[in-house]
Amino acid sequence: MAQFIQLVEQRKQSVEDELLAGLTAPQATTSPKYLYDALGSKLFEAICELPEYYPTRTEAEIFHKHAQEIADACGTGATLIDLGAGNCAKAASLFPYLQPTQYVPVDISIDFLSDAVSRLQQRFPAIDMVGVGTDFSAGLVLPETVRSAQRLFFYPGSSIGNFTPDEALIFLRQIKAACEQDGAKGGGLLIGVDLVKENTILSAAYDDALGVTASFNLNLLQHLNRLLDADFDVREWRHRGFFNEKLSRVEMHLEAASDQTVRWPDGVRRFERGERIHTENSYKYSRQGFISLLNAAGFGNVTTWSDPQQWFMVCHARLV
Secondary structure (H helix, E strand, C coil): CCEEEECCCCCHHHHHHHHHHHHCCCCCECCHHHHCCHHHHHHHHHHCCCCCCHHHHHHHHHHHHHHHHHHHHHCCCCEEEEECCCCCHHHHHHHHHHCCCEEEEEECCHHHHHHHHHHHHHHCCCCEEEEEECCHHHCCCCCCCCCCCCEEEEECCCHHHHCCHHHHHHHHHHHHHHHCHHHCCCCEEEEEEEECCCHHHHHHHCCCCCCHHHHHHHHHHHHHHHHHCCCCCHHHEEEEEEEECCCCEEEEEEEECCCEEEEECCEEEEECCCCEEEEEEEECECHHHHHHHHHHCCEEEEEEEECCCCCEEEEEEEEC
16 A cells, blocks of 8 residues: 655745745745645646647657657666656656556655555556655655665656756755665656747747636635735636747746735735736756756766757756
8 A cells, every 4th residue: 555655744934934025025026836725736737638638749759769768778676756747647658667666756745646646556557656745846855765776757848947957056066965875775766857849839838728727826815815814816817828939938928917915914005007926937948958957967878868859858968
């Protein structure tokens, strides 16, 4: 039977402090992790089915086509640590090839993981499974029940793009340190990375015709209302998603459609029409640019796989 460990409970006060610091800054901002409440997580699953949103299906095609090569590079029998596991489907598709001894799905909340992992355990009873609830963006800490030997960190979906390049370097170094915990050998990283491509393709992926991404972004305001006891009016905001070529990133914002005042206990913020809350970045890399980032973090022996259009890349890297 799978174990579930809520490693760090987010204290209500610390969440409020983080959110209010961002919302009251001159350029209002929130962390992308707050996009993923229960409804946000379901909306993101819907986004992954959209024709405009190429990353999920392109990455899946790479895994399907190169699964055996990936397994040959990674080795079998690892402790597979799935960062931001969600519904665990991506990792599960590789189980027959990677044959992990232990599977450790990590997500911000155990509640979202529990059903998926329980079903997965029935399909793969021989694999020890330990679900971990933690905000790994604030620091990568794992419980003692996670085996230290041959740790393979799995970070698909180009979620690394949510970090700035400097933040990504720090995070990759944390993964390296976790691979080396207690003197363990043989660790590595299997990661999905979105590549730079035409502006029109990138912009459409984050502002789809059906408006699902808009709903995903706007749902953040409902989540903020619950977390802060605030009074954002979703009807008075608009989704904006576009590629910032200079910074090589897609940006998502919520834009005020009117002059308005938002209140919460002991606080208030005036938003002018057209003012924005910056909700997410998704950095896009060149192949060599990301390999250089891996090298700077202490990884080497990098093997890459891509699709015929060179839209997306999967990398395996070992510790140097």
